[in-house]
Amino acid sequence: MDLLLAAVLGGVFGSFANVCIYRLPKNRNISKGRSFCPKCKKKIKWSDNIPIFSFIFLNGKCRKCKKDISFKYFLVEIISVFCFFGIYYLFGFSIDSLLFIILYCFLVIVFFIDLKHFIIPNELTFPLMIIGFLKSLDPNLNKLIFPNFLNSIIGGVLGYFLIWLIIFVYKKIRNKEGMGLGDAKLLSASFSKYENLVLIKFFPKKV
Ligand SMILES: [Zn+2]
Incomplete structure (x- = not known):
């Protein structure tokens, strides 16, 4: 059921x-x-x-x-x-389900928008990043699946830098843009991983 x-x-x-x-x-x-x-x-x-x-x-x-x-x-x-x-x-x-559902929801929208328009709107990457950093403040977070706050920050910065570097190198060699900074923000958000804003909203006692 x-x-x-x-x-x-x-x-x-x-x-x-x-x-x-x-x-x-x-x-x-x-x-x-x-x-x-x-x-x-x-x-x-x-x-x-x-x-x-x-x-x-x-x-x-x-x-x-x-x-x-x-x-x-x-x-x-x-x-x-x-x-x-x-x-x-x-x-x-569980909270894990909620985190994954939220990640999925953002990614599926990003995927199909990017597929057609080659853009990833900031409306999608920024909330996902914020959620990603904030979720690690949850003391009951499943540490087996989700990174803690420090790893989340490191992952976020690393993710952004990686794509930025690829764009930079690609531009130097081919003299055109292969990826956009939207990709950088998305990887940053994915690395840092989702959620917690929603937790505060829906499960105030847990946070
Ligand atoms: Zn019609």
Whole structure:
């Protein structure tokens, strides 16, 4: 039952992730405005916007204009369902699960935005970095999986420096940009690892 709920949450998040992937690079508000078909701009009814199922029922086509809905939306939802399910299966109802879910949520959005637009918005890397550093202040942190504060800082700085160095060398040799500083910030965030802001918000007693 819990696992089913985790999978459903994954689908719901996947749907939200699609909104972020579509709107963040365009600097549009992710919380306001209903979803619409990118082809015909018509609003999508809630019943046609159910994660995974709607795509299957509509046969991957918009109800209004009959044009193909990008398979990417479906893919993001499916991956999210499996990841939420898998993380919950492995770590159960725990802080570890929450940390991994948060990391996954950021990474999946980053991946698909970067894939299409070759950018990684600061709106995604900065919170992830802050979360990464702050989470190590949690005294109950699982030290087997997550680095402590010092390692977190070292990892963060090292991650940023590594990508910065690659960019610098690549620029010297090829005279063009191979990667952006967004990549540096992302690796920095990944090295330092996620979360704790959310912990303070949702589990004030634990922190
Ligand atoms: Zn349409």
